Amino acid sequence: MMLAYAAVVAALLSGAVAMAADRFPPALRIGSFSLLGVSGAAALGAGILALLSDSRSRAQLPFGLPWLSWHLRLDPLSGLFMAMVGISVIAVSLYGPGYVREFERGVHTPHHAPSDGAPQPAVHHSLAALGLFTGLFVAGMLAVLLADDAFVFMIAWEIMSVSSYLLVVYQHHNSTSRQAAFIYLLLAHAGALVILLAFGVLAGSAGSFTFAAMRTAHLSPVWASVAFALALIGFGMKAGIVPLHVWLPEAHPAAPSHISALMSGVMIKVAIYGLIRFVFDLLGTPQWSWGLATLTIGTATALLAVLYAVQQNDFKRLLAYSSVENVGIIFMGLGLGMIFIATGHPTIGAVALLAALYHCLNHSVFKTLLFLGAGAVLYRTHERDLDRLGGLIRRMPHTALFMLIGCLAISGLPPLNGFVSEWLTLQAALQVSVLSSGVLRSIIPVAAALLALTTAIVTATFVKAYGVAFLGQARTRHVAHAREVSIGMRAAMALLALLCVALGVVPTLVIRLINPVTRNLLHLGPAGATVRGWLWLTPVSPHVASYSAPLVVAAMASTLLLAYVLLHLRRRATRRSQPWDCGFGGLNARMQYTSTAFSQPLRRVFAPVWRTEEQVSLPAGSADQASGMRHQLHITDWSWPALYQPVGHLVLVAARRVGRIQTGSIRVYLAYSFFTLLLLLWLIT
Amino acid sequence: MVDNLNAWLDSALQTLLFIAGAPLLAGWIKRLKCHLQNRAAPSLFQPYRDLVKLFAKDVVLAEHASWLFRAAPYIVFGAMVLSAAVVPLVAVPLPASAIADVIVLAGFFALARFFQALAGMDIGTAFGGMGASREMTVASLAEPAMLMAVFTLTMTASTTNLSIAIRHILAAGLVLRPSFLFALLSLAMVTVAETGHIPVDNPATHLELTMLHEAMVLEYSARHLALMEWASMIKLMIYAVLISNIFLPWGIASRFTVAAITVGTLAVTAKLALLSVLLALWETVLAKMRLFRVPQFLGFAFLLALLGVLTHVILETAV
Structure with missing residues (x-):
């Protein structure tokens, strides 16, 4: 608990120190980011301690409303998410000092506005604002995880939302950034309102805002379902479920890259934490229909988002859409968990929940890595458009290697970490035959099929992204002269890449660490996923399914080594020559x-x-078909015209109607106040 | 423990047999096709000769080739060898199957494909990118279809471990399962698509319009090419063995006696030989499809596989 406090305080301090950055730039680079690193390390430590000790520590702080002091609590569930925040924040604090040099110099704005090719004027960005809001943002996320009453939760949630809005709008000279940030602010508040209502339903029956009271409250099934639906919409909006995802691919890429990494890597997870806390912890036993709804939404989200992702040409937008897709996979795990728990199969439910939590952890690692990598490319080339990149594997070899690991991990390929969680999700889905409901028995296999389809398209997406950006030849001149990034930025990516490998190769150790979370939520005995020792991952039983990542790696390594040695027994010359150009000559980029x-x-x-x-089209007058x-x-995205434009239109119309009562005369307004007061008095008494 | 050791030894031997036998299967199919199409057939061992020739040659690399291009053949080959190691060939208690189940098998295929596609894009020629793009499109439909088809088996046996699942089917005896029919059809269609056969791909031509697989490996030479080619032969063999051992597991050895293993080897050889005849016939009577018809073909396979799973869930499980 002390470590958790330290994390929050260090994050706040890092924001405070950054205030001096406008006068004295190194304050941000040295002071602020190292404090942020301390905060991350403390959060990671607190999280891992909470997981290892499997204990709950509570505290009450004498702040807040007179009748409601702040309740805080650190249990394994918050510990796990705290560790995720910690990992990403550590990476960002290593990466940040190098990356913000760009803003410090104030020479470039990353020009991605597609229409104007004109050189943009040098713009100065306030470093103080960047550092301050980063600190607040991290502190807000950590506080959400610590909250043990709805009041603290909502305050921390708002700090997180508003400070991240201010970070999205950071490059406000760019109109697309401004627009993205506005949509984000709008939807974040709509979401927060819905979450508030969901807490309201619970608090109404519990009679108190503390989570402890909500846990013991008994809701009628209808009210429980209402609360669930509100929570799903509210948290889902932040997490980016389809069709509430539109803000995400706009807002996440608009922020500076290390902030995009935090938003996509961690903030989404905080929303998922909220949903898990609300549904599995506060609401009590879930109903199977909730699980079905979550599963359906998750499947649709995963598939649609990956289909949007594969068509993106903007590196960071592609990554943002892929975050939506991963949220879909996590929701599928959660939905399966709810279904199995509600139908009385808690051990299988635990596997599904474990899969979802594992995927949260994995996604926070590899998505942070990928965003940092995309940021490194952006930093050196000032390009986000894939079609203008190319050949970076030769110019930025280390970044390319780390990104390759990230792409392999996110594509769910063995033996890296993304595969483990997808494997667990599929294993949970395959246990469908224990269910007795015919509907569920036929829907879950369809969901599993769509998950397989999603994974396959994800692979295509990242082959495209990696192949076009890093392989081949440079498509523009400044890309051809790109240089490798600073050592700090590379260290951050190396750390995350190493974690991707580690989380994939020793899944059993990770699962042992996560196990207390599912055990506490579902009140189960020790899970059997690791019964055959650390070498074997056996989610249901060794007979049903097993996967041994360490052996896979060992076998793979020995095969590769053997093949390599056998083929290099005799030293032979390797000649370089022109690639095949069909005899026409002059291949170009x-x-x-x-x-x-x-x-x-x-x-x-x-x-x-x-x-x-x-x-x-062929412009008139150009005779040359090939070049003209x-x-x-x-x-x-279809969801714009189908969902948002009608709503936006309605709001405008309603606003115009309401606008009629605005006369501009103060007497009329005083009359409004008076009558409202009367009405309220009448209502209360 | 001795028994255990025996089983692992057998596992290793089976893998070696698998890898060594793959070119033979490829040669046999080629020979059959030639005979069916009234052409002079090469020897059964021609693929071995090709591999030996390629292994002996010096490598010629394209100018811009990066380390990824040179590493890819080893990774692709390694992934295929690992896949071969977990598929039971002649005997069933295959301890290696516990290392990686069918989902991991699909993962290995995806890993190999990932590197193959990246290697295709590494040189920066239009051919490589085209091959990679088409391969990934085809695979994104074929891979889920393959997984779904195999899920029918795994749900029937309620395990994803291939060795245990095949034993389960063997023990159940001859039971007519409608779901298996769907799964078989679907898996056969996926096999054709994934291993580059007509009507999806035709590796025998080097024509831009028809190339899928070949376009990605166009820049490879010598040992790199040999590894790539060998890997794709192993892949064909894996699919063929999956089909024959899942749907017709009879004859496979379930004890480690000389007699049982001999019978197992003969049985699997006969099954593969027969399957090859079907494949050769299929390739002879059908024409290559337009690329944009392929998604329909694979979509059909995917739906068939899904139907298989649903049939199993609805009809064949006792509630």
Whole structure:
């Protein structure tokens, strides 16, 4: 608990120190980021201690409202998420000092506004604002995890939301950033309102705002379902479930890259923490229909988001969509968990829940890594557009290696970490035959099939992203002259890449660490996922399924080594020559497949999913067919026109109606106040 | 313990047999096809000769090739060898199956494909990118179909461990399961797509419009090419063995006696030989499909597999 306090305080201090950064830039680089690192390390320590000791520590702080002091609590569930925040924050604190040099110099704004190619004027960004809000943001996230009453929870939640809004709008000279931030602010508050209502339903029957009282409250099934639905919408909005995800691919890429990493890597997890805390801990035993709803939403989210992701040409947008997709996979795990628990199979439910938690951890590691890597590319090349990158594996070899590990991990390939959690999710789904309901028995296999489809398309997405950005030849001149990034930035990525490997190779140790969480939530005995020792991962029983990542790695390594040695017994010359150019000669970088071209077959296969506007035109007067042709392609999300524009329109119309009562005369307003007061008095008495 | 050791030894031997036998299967299919198409057939051992020739040659690399391009053949080959190690070939209690179940098997295939596609994009020619793009499109539909088809088996046997699942089916005897019919059809269609056969791909041509797999390995030479080629032969063999040992497991050895293993080897050889005849016939009577018809073909396979799983869940499990 002391460590957790230390983490929050260090994060706040790091914000405070950064205030001096405008006058004295090293304050941010040295003071603020090292304090942030301390905060991350303390959070990681607190989290791991809470997991290891499997204990709950509570505290009451004499702040807040007179009748409600602040309740804090650190249990294994918050410990796990705290550890995730800690890992990402440590990486960011290593990465930040190098990355913010760009803002310090104030020479460039990362120009990604597609339309204007004109050089943009040098813009100065306030370093103090960046550091202050980063500190507040981290402190807010940690406080959400510690909260043990709805009041603290909501305050911390708002600090987290508002400070992250201010970070998204940080590059406010860019109109797309401003717009993205506004949408984010709007939806974050709509979401917070819904969460508040959900807590209201619980508090109404518990008679108190503390989580302890809510745990013991008994709700009628209908009210419980209402509370669940509100929580699902509220937390889901923050986590980015389809169709409430639209803000996410706008807002996450707009922030500076290390903030994008924190938002995508960790803030989404805080929302998922909220949902798990609310549903599994506070609401009591879930109903199977909730599980079905969560599973359906999760499946739809995963599949649609990955289909959007594969069509993105902007590196950071692609990553943001992929975050939505991973949230979908986590929701599938949670949904399966609810279904199995509600139907009286808590051990299988525990496997599903474990899969979801494991995937949270994995995603926080590899998504932070990928965003930091995309940030490194952005830092050196000032390009986010995949179609303008290329060949970076030769210019930035270390970054390329770490990104390769990140891409392998997120694609769910053995023996890295993404695979383990997807494997566990599938294993849970395959236990469907224990259920007696025919509906569930036929829906869960369909969900599993769609999960398999999702994973396959994720692989295609990251082959595209990695292949186009890092392989081949540079498509623009400044990309061809990119340099490797600073040692601190590389260290951050190396740390995360190492974690990706470690979490994948020794899943049993990780699961032992996570086990107290599911045990406490479901009141189960020790789980059997590791009964055959650390070498074997056996989620249900050794007979049903087993996976041994250490042996896979060992076998793989020995095969590779053997093949390599056998083939290099005799030293032979390796000659370099021109690649095959069909005899035409003069291969150049523009002849490569682009990101748009790569995803074209998938665009045709799943055509109805996107709103595609494609135009091929030949400007009049140009006789040369080959060089005069113009091709335009716009791909947009259906959820905009289908859901948001009508709502936005309605709000505008309503606002205009309401606007009529605004006369501008103070007497009329005083009359309004008076009558409202009367009405309220009448209502109360 | 001695028994255990025996089983692991047997596991290693089976893997070696698997790897060594894969070119033979490829040669046999090629020979059959030639005979069916009235062409002069190469020797049964031609694939071995090709591999030996390639292994002996010096490597020619493209100018911009990075380390990833050179590492990819080893990783692809390694992933295929590991996959081969977990699929029971002649005897069933295969301890290696516990290391990696069918989902991991699909993961290995995906890993190999990932590196193959990246290697295709590494040089920066249009061919490589085109091959990678098409391969990933085809795979993104074929992989889930394959997983679903195998899930029918794993749900029937309620285990994802291939060795245990096959033993379960062997013990159950000859039971007519409608779900297996769907799964078999689907797996057969996926096999054709994933191993580069007509109507999805035709590795025999080097024509831009028809290339999938070949386009990615176009820049490879010598030992790198040999490893890539060998890996794809092993993949074909894995699919063929999966089909024959899941749906017709009879004859597979369930004890480690010389007699049982001899019978097992003969049985699997006969099954594979027969399956190859079907594949050769199929390749002879069908024409190559347009690339954009392939998703329909694979979508059909995916739906068949899903139907298989649903049939199993609804019809074949006692509530």
